[in-house]
Amino acid sequence: MRPLLLDEDRALPADPATRVIARRIHREVRELPLVCMHGHVDAAVLAADRPFADPASLLVVPDHYLLRMLVSQGAELAELGVRPVDGESAQTDPREIWRRFCAGWHLFRGTPTRFWLEHELADVFGVTVQPGPDTADALYDQIAEQLGKPDFLPRALFTRFGIEVLATTDSPLSALPDHALLREQGWGEKVVPTFRPDALLHVRRPGWRADVDALAELSGVDCGSYDGFLQALRERRRAFAAAGALATDHGHLATAITALPPADAARVYADALAGRADDRDAGAFAGHMLFEMARMSREDGLVMQLHPGVLRDHDTDVHARFGPDMGFDIPVAAEFTRGLRPLLEAFGRDPGFRLVVFTVDETTYSRELAPLAGAYPAMRLGAPWWFLDSPHGMRRFREAVTETAGFYNTTGFVDDTRAFVSIPARHDLARRIDAGYLAALVAEHRLGMEEALETAVDLAYNLPRAAYRKAGADAG
Template sequence: MVSQIQPLELHPDRLFSSDPKQRELSRALYKTVANLPIISPHGHTDPSWFANNECFKNATELLIIPDHYVFRMFYSQGIKLEDLGIPRVDGGQVETDYLKIWHIFAANYHLFHATPSRMWMDFVFSEVFGFTEVFCPANAEQFYHTINEKLNSDEFRPRALLKRFNIELLATTEGAGDDLVHHAKLKGTGLEKTVITTFRPDDVVDPDNWKFQETLAKMAGQTGEDVHSWNGYLNALRKRREFFRQHGATATDHGHPSALTADLTTAECEKLFATVLSGNATAEQKELFRAQMLTEMAGMSLEDGMVMQIHPGARRNHNLQVFQQFGPDKGCDIPGRTNFVEDLRPLLAKFGTASDLRIILFTLDESVYARELAPLAGHYPCLKVGPAWWFHDSPEGMLRYRHNITETAGFYNTVGFNDDTRAFLSIPSRHDVARRIDCRFLAQMVAEHRLSETAAFDLAYDLSYRLAKEAYQLTK
């Protein structure tokens, strides 16, 4: 634990190899990509920030309360979520003294040593706010008041930060029933092609989703379709996809428990759907319904050109008590095993050879990188492998990803990097880490005479910028 104030220095060679030859080439590669525009095609920032362009109010509200990477670490050390100001589902009492919460943050900042959160936060303190000292209890109040003062200035409004961060594209993610009012408000501002939405229909295709019945009823009103008939339900989904496309969406997002897919007959679908709607479906029937809906969504993507993202394997809300008291996305989702080879077989048997279909696969199960994902993406025209994701969005995780994927799938069956974050101010740092790690990996391959320098410089650009634009259909 830091007891005295220390200088905050972001070393220019951070994350590069200690080998002098590799480090030198990493520097040269990184220099060509460090200032490229940021493409952030998969994220969870709040679109109201950019629609309303109001000043962020408070350091605690911005940097702690929305960031489950931060508060899950504190929770693991016995600090109550109520004491961190995390809102309760029942509206019960939580800490509202933001300075007090900030002091908890400072007193426990040492918990993040050697974690990605520490790298991201130090970058934010240094590069975004201009601090030259390591954050600690001794300077906590100075940081807090300085940050709040800057947040109250026009230079730190959301739209100004979009420009300052050189963000060319930022995709948010909204549920199927969302009215997209904030994206509608962006039309005519010049930002409607910078901040776009993503269609995430989990709330109407997963019977276990806590908003399933509510959103299904809402979708009926939005589309005028009879969502209690199989055909009406599918038509409603098509209309919602089109509505999202009108607000910039180029992709869909599917966070299912598994990658299971199915290809049932129409009669079987109608019967299964009726069972699901009755509320009497078994766990196996619910899983089969989710499986069928992944296949249905792939078919719709082939129709309308939307890129499909599938990221299974998160065991959502593992801590039931936290979920019941604070709701979803509170740091208690845990990685689980996945089986892509067998689970995707029905979908791929139907659509796998369609070169006009783009499916991006993410995983929290690193054991499948080399065994399943790389061979699948290295064969099926419709498949690409998403970047190291979530728990593996880290220097070591990114290196493991490249080492496991590249020999079988190559670089061009991957899709660059996405930051998948709610923490807006950390976006530049996350992309910086990804660019540094890719440059390190490329430098190692050149040093081992497995790649030419010319190819390495081309790849550095592609991995940092071009592949993401192409993968998410952002070049049209």
Template sequence: MTHSKRSDALSLHPDRLFSSSPDKRALASALYQQVKDLPIISPHGHTDPAWFAGNARFSDATELLIKPDHYVFRMLFSQGISLDQLGIKRRDGQAVETDNRKIWRCFAEHYHLFLGTPSRLWLDHVFAEIFALDRVLCAETADLYFDSINAALATEDFRPRALFERFNIEVLATTESPLDELPHHRSLRDSDWDGRVITAFRPDPVVDPEFEGFADNLATLSQLSGEDCQQWQGYLAALRQRRRYFKEMGATSTDHGHPTANTADLSASDCETLFAKILSANFSAADAELFRAQMLTEMAAMSLDDGLVMQLHPGSFRNHNAQVFAGYGRDKGADMPMRTDYVSALKPLLDRFGSEPAFSLIVFTLDESVYARELAPLAGHYPCLKLGPAWWFHDSPEGMRRFRQQTTETAGFYNTVGFNDDTRAFLSIPARHDVARRMDCRYLAELVADHRLTENQAAELIVELSYSLAKRAYKL
């Protein structure tokens, strides 16, 4: 199949994503007008804090919109375009494409691949709303886009802090390893800029025995903390110390990207025995899984002490493509969803902390089959538990609708935490929040049309879903 090089007009319909039913569309549109200009709460993501600390200009369209965004290059890779062609750096330092205009042209020529995807929604929003482009990206317009975007990025209005303010972001959280000394967050804390960029504590490199470099990571943790991480109690003390440091740098949450939601509650002596086995490097996959499970419970105990909100993002088979991982490293678009159990997996942790009102656990899933069967009933009972929004592969219009349809009747709205964008692509943040707000407006309009909500109730709820729930859930 060939694709025309002729570019269509680029315009964003004001009622996009709303119902085709005139009455429901009018209700959704009215709700949307109440929240479209609310500040953005972005409590979990992966943007680079150096952007905001240094406030240097973004270099060009390719570096900003393609290379950081695995949603973009995973689609291109699926169609036979190598990561080398897209300029993604190799671990071994071998040469890759360095001509960013050529990379952009490749992207433009294949932009039709994104039709119907959330990436297309986000990118078209960025192109139309942020860069005021009025023709669809394709081979014909590739150079126009590249030059127009680059010209904009060279101006003061497109520096990171100016965009942060233009996007009306109230607070943005990045995510860092406990081995990170957080120099950029320290710089931001000490600056006179009013923008609020905070960190989140992601301990995976030092709590997952199968994380690459785990032994070296523990040695670094010992150096940073001054604690002996070859001893169980010293190891726990080091983690507590790093959590305190992250809180000083603004953190209100932790984040845990485990392969499963398994938790454990071992005795102190069993913990010491298991830790010694892990340190010996003579452990099985089952030992590693048990250690991760125990560490989730240990992290929950620490959260009860220090008040950090705990996030659990399980169910991803990380780095599924061994060749891509070997050549390019983590986070290169090869992570895949897996079936995930929560009812049995979380029980040891919930037996200890499930009824603690001072403890807060936000759970995400890539397994939609558990929404109604497991997650909504759990969140609808345990005071500590809240449901994170439709995540990653389900951060999409249909994914958001399925989430609301399958969780609301059991968990309600107030056992969810609004929306977070979880993105590395800074310019997509307003687009992602706009999609979430529109889809929640659509869902609430359906409930009003079915006479399950009044218009006043829907008006109150849409502010909660768009802004207030996230702010409260993440203690912001």
């Protein structure tokens, strides 16, 4: 049995002199509210505000970082509690799922998942020993007992974590009933939706036509024409904005964003409705629709988030059996300089437009993204995201982009998580890494302490708040 202790200096610089400076900077930001503008927590969890069922369904089953590591070492998704879409059997005993996780605890050594989990277990649940085969049952019982207390209801934890605002990610085909309930109960400014239209923009996707019919019904707009389709999307965006949305979110594979002539776009749309669109037309239409999404963001002020360069559902069998988001989304090389050029030429200097760009291809940081963000006032760099939200990944981000784009063309941290109780751990890690980076600048006499403290507060709180204000709100 090994102790689980959170060292106060975790993830701070190893150099003693720099660490002293980093401690002071981190103290300045550690208690600041959390601004969570890009995530995947289900709004229903907070709307219902019911006790979490058990440790496994809270900490293991929804966390694709955790699932993918265990699967890479031979675990089956079904034995980790993930139910196949066809109704095949899966492990339903949460204690057995928890035991399987604890048996694989050593697999997470050196990973950000280990850092987050240690923070969750120790700080949220008061755990003092590491998970393992010999501690699994005792830890399960300890956490399960905590989950039965009022202080561990979702909204109580939301408040305890210091979350100021939490953005969810939502389909345009959702009527947002959970957000409506939250708004009625005074939580409308705390939990806001995000418009994620990807499924409607890829006309060759299975189920696309059925989704267009659903869009027409929900929006009250006939989608039998391309113009009607655009109008229906505008109506849904208006509904999201009325529900408190501040942003849209787009996860296309490529960045080839070029507006088609209206007649060509209408032809491709008509062909897609008839089932005749080919892959080439579908790709061109998807790029065109990103341009249209930018135009609509210019009209309605919703901040446009773009995160290309991920090949979704790499294992087609896993996708067929279990659905998306099972840990088999794999990064590919991304290109931004040419791909974003038409969009940025049209909107990149427009004070009514804001574009936040994320990547999992860090080779583009210094070569493309930092120079672009350092030139176009409408563009900001999103935080290290997904496979890069790690200690080394976040340090490399600051080192690669700061000298070209500075701090103030970035947006602060986003947690991008479905694992609700991991949110404070993820933000704490980001604040520690930024404290270390700023401490090095102070130690090298490149930045004064007062400016470092001010910058740390901006990175942790002010920049995400400013970046996700409706575009144009601060224009003038």
